[in-house]
Amino acid sequence: MSRKSAVSDILKQKIKGLKCRECGKLYPPVALHVCEFCFGPLEVDYNYDEIRRHISRERIENGPKSLWRYADLLPVEGPPTVGLYAGFTPLIEAKNLGAELGLKKLYIKNDTVNHPTLSFKDRVVAIAITRAMELGFTAVACASTGNLANSVAAHAAEARLRCYVFIPGDLEAGKILGSLIYAPTIVAVEGNYDDVNRLCSEVAGEYDWAFVNINIRPYYAEGSKTLAFETAEQLGWKAPDHVVVPVASGSLLTKIWKGFNELKMLGLIDRVDMRVSGAQAEGCAPVASAFKEGRDFIRPVKPKTIAKSIAIGNPADGYYALKAVHESKGAFETATDEETVEGIKLLARTEGIFAETAGGVTIAVLKKLAQKGIISKEETVVAYVTGNGLKTQEAVINAVDEVVRIDPSLDSF
Amino acid sequence: MASFKIRISFPEEKIKEPIIYKIGHEFKVVTNIRRADVREKTGWVELELNGDPAEIEKAVESLKTKGVKVEPIERNIIE
Numbered sequence: 393m394s395r396k397s398a399v400s401d402i403l404k405q406k407i408k409g410l411k412c413r414e415c416g417k418l419y420p421p422v423a424l425h426v427c428e429f430c431f432g433p434l435e436v437d438y439n440y441d442e443i444r445r446h447i448s449r450e451r452i453e454n455g456p457k458s459l460w461r462y463a464d465l466l467p468v469e470g471p472p473t474v475g476l477y478a479g480f481t482p483l484i485e486a487k488n489l490g491a492e493l494g495l496k497k498l499y500i501k502n503d504t505v506n507h508p509t510l511s512f513k514d515r516v517v518a519i520a521i522t523r524a525m526e527l528g529f530t531a532v533a534c535a536s537t538g539n540l541a542n543s544v545a546a547h548a549a550e551a552r553l554r555c556y557v558f559i560p561g562d563l564e565a566g567k568i569l570g571s572l573i574y575a576p577t578i579v580a581v582e583g584n585y586d587d588v589n590r591l592c593s594e595v596a597g598e599y600d601w602a603f604v605n606i607n608i609r610p611y612y613a614e615g616s617k618t619l620a621f622e623t624a625e626q627l628g629w630k631a632p633d634h635v636v637v638p639v640a641s642g643s644l645l646t647k648i649w650k651g652f653n654e655l656k657m658l659g660l661i662d663r664v665d666m667r668v669s670g671a672q673a674e675g676c677a678p679v680a681s682a683f684k685e686g687r688d689f690i691r692p693v694k695p696k697t698i699a700k701s702i703a704i705g706n707p708a709d710g711y712y713a714l715k716a717v718h719e720s721k722g723a724f725e726t727a728t729d730e731e732t733v734e735g736i737k738l739l740a741r742t743e744g745i746f747a748e749t750a751g752g753v754t755i756a757v758l759k760k761l762a763q764k765g766i767i768s769k770e771e772t773v774v775a776y777v778t779g780n781g782l783k784t785q786e787a788v789i790n791a792v793d794e795v796v797r798i799d800p801s802l803d804s805f
Numbered sequence: 806m807a808s809f810k811i812r813i814s815f816p817e818e819k820i821k822e823p824i825i826y827k828i829g830h831e832f833k834v835v836t837n838i839r840r841a842d843v844r845e846k847t848g849w850v851e852l853e854l855n856g857d858p859a860e861i862e863k864a865v866e867s868l869k870t871k872g873v874k875v876e877p878i879e880r881n882i883i884e
């Protein structure tokens with residue numbers, strides 16, 4: 393495989409390279425994700441002086457109606473080659489839900505309709521695979537049980553790249569279909585969850601593949617910032633007062649916080665007076681429990697929840713998500729399985745949006761935060777609903793009413 | 806040659822055993838300690854293993870049978 397070693401000038405202007413979040417050591421912008429010295433995670437190091445020189449609200453507003461309108465703040469060199477329609481999902485003023493929860497200015501950022509696979513993962517994967525192609529990779533991979541796999545498989549098909557998806561051996565057939573349809577190579581690993589994790593780390597070190605959430609992770613993760621950028625723009629270039637974000641690996645929350653702060657640093661919004669609160673399922677809440685117990689480290693847990701898309705027991709960015717919540721003076725709450733189902737139904741009944749279990753957790757947590765007065769009435773609140781309910785129908789199948797059956801006559805009706 | 810980074814956690818009764826030395830001898834892997842915190846009752850070591858992938862695999866399997874917890878440095882990768 394031929395891989396580009398030289399980094400183009402365009403990228404050099406925008407990006408200095410990668411930087412260790414812990415020790416600050418610098419690396420070139422290649423496929424690398426852990427610091428060789430301290431094993432800390434690497435993050436994209438932007439040249440903000442250069443970016444500041446040409447970025448503006450007008451320039452963004454004249455861009456494409458997708459997340460690529462924020463390309464100046466995304467870690468890619470050239471124009472996007474895949475995932476051209478990801479992002480720019482509706483920000484819905486949720487008057488009905490707001491009325492039920494006693495919140496006057498509630499918005500739902502609706503990523504259940506992201507293109508093409510109906511979850512926020514289409515954002516991160518669009519960036520990851522565009523970058524992987526720029527780096528010369530011809531094969532992409534991920535380890536996933538759901539949304540990430542769907543998105544990687546779909547984008548790889550569009551980009552005509554070889555695609556490998558690793559899953560635990562005991563995953564149900566229904567879960568696999570949403571990825572299999574795009575014809576990737578799906579590798580079911582016999583063994584438990586830990587074994588799959590370990591094998592994937594080894595495979596990533598051994599094969600010359602773009603593992604989107606391993607060696608491409610610094611680029612991949614940046615895609616989540618676009619949820620902050622869009623929200624600010626859609627609110628008329630303002631940060632909300634409070635956001636509620638589901639937390640699995642913790643990357644999404646960390647990057648939403650970063651995104652708003654970047655806009656402020658570049659003068660695109662005036663201030664970030666915002667609290668960021670995290671939502672986790674009670675059956676997998678390693679970050680929420682660290683918050684509640686006042687710990688600054690994450691104690692891994694064994695997940696047991698219907699919210700499988702956010703069931704990560706040993707989250708890679710849990711520490712940073714916790715830090716972002718502390719910095720912004722936000723909070724963490726959890727939702728039980730029952731509350732999650734109620735959350736899904738509540739959002740559907742009031743706003744006509746069918747979210748998956750992660751969305752149910754987010755709405756349930758939003759409700760709790762409002763009831764406890766942690767979110768106040770007058771605040772502008774944005775809840776991030778990140779995945780589509782059609783993907784997790786089993787969660788609600790027994791929680792909806794029966795249909796009314798009649799004979800085909802008016803009498804019967 | 807492959808490289809694999811792991812974190813080994815020791816329960817109290819294993820702290821005194823030269824486990825890392827042993828795997829370096831039993832398998833064709835170069836062990837390279839990068840970070841560690843070993844106290845009286847618990848301890849962990851972050852370690853880089855360099856060698857042939859098959860040898861690394863065997864070394865990891867063997868570590869697991871020695872009563873310590875072995876995890877990749879990467880936390881959960883399945884998303």
Ligand SMILES: Cc1ncc(COP(=O)(O)O)c(C=O)c1O
Nearest residue numbers: 539640641642643644701778779
């Ligand atoms: C629908 C959905 N929402 C939220 C998340 C959480 O994202 P993160 O892992 O970045 O915390 C995920 C996946 O991990 C997801 O699939």
Ligand SMILES: [Zn+2]
Nearest residue numbers: 412415427430
């Ligand atoms: Zn470092």
